[in-house]
Amino acid sequence: MKYPLAIVNKLMDVYGLDIKVAYDIACAFMKTLARSSIGGRAEELRMTGVVPAFHGHGHNRGCQVYWHPLYMDGVGKEDFEGCKRCFSEFNALASGTRLASAFHRHQAIEQFFGFWSEQKHIESGSFILNNYKQALKIIKNDGEILSALCSKLKVGPDDFEQYLQAERDYLHSLRSEPPEVALKMDYLKALIWLEEAV
Numbered sequence: 001m002k003y004p005l006a007i008v009n010k011l012m013d014v015y016g017l018d019i020k021v022a023y024d025i026a027c028a029f030m031k032t033l034a035r036s037s038i039g040g041r042a043e044e045l046r047m048t049g050v051v052p053a054f055h056g057h058g059h060n061r062g063c064q065v066y067w068h069p070l071y072m073d074g075v076g077k078e079d080f081e082g083c084k085r086c087f088s089e090f091n092a093l094a095s096g097t098r099l100a101s102a103f104h105r106h107q108a109i110e111q112f113f114g115f116w117s118e119q120k121h122i123e124s125g126s127f128i129l130n131n132y133k134q135a136l137k138i139i140k141n142d143g144e145i146l147s148a149l150c151s152k153l154k155v156g157p158d159d160f161e162q163y164l165q166a167e168r169d170y171l172h173s174l175r176s177e178p179p180e181v182a183l184k185m186d187y188l189k190a191l192i193w194l195e196e197a198v
Contacts, residue, residue, distance in 0.1 A: 009038050011047075022050045022080030033049075052084070076135070
């Protein structure tokens with residue numbers, strides 16, 4: 001964990017308050033961060049962790065309700081998978097550089113990231129505009145549907161927060177199997193063992 005801690009330390013120096021750190025194992029890393037020598041500073045700067053959207057679906061539901069971007073304030077439409085997309089494009093470089101000299105491999109990597117950075121900068125205006133339009137469309141269309149459903153079900157935004165907290169509380173209370181479930185599982189295992197023994 002020393003490398004991610006060093007990266008987080010640098011992020012705090014550069015960006016300061018309210019940083020969201022996306023990491024495939026943010027759920028575990030944030031506990032390590034809290035116990036580290038920079039944990040107090042991270043807490044003061046209100047740093048929080050996020051498990052990227054794609055990877056988050058591999059985590060259990062208890063983890064998702066705390067760490068998935070869907071349940072985080074301030075993340076908007078961000079899926080936190082930008083690095084994966086960059087590295088995926090970068091992988092295409094391997095076939096052309098694996099037999100190259102160290103100098104030419106380094107040169108190709110620098111050219112790739114120089115072009116990639118320039119291309120992302122050029123596309124950033126369109127990207128921001130398209131995301132803005134898409135967000136407005138989502139707010140309009142989904143807002144109308146949500147409003148109709150809220151009226152029909154007689155619920156509102158405060159209820160949604162309470163439902164999420166209730167789910168978190170319920171999943172947190174299930175840290176160990178209820179005795180009746182554990183007993184049923186033991187019985188099932190015994191039946192399977194008996195069937196295999198016969």
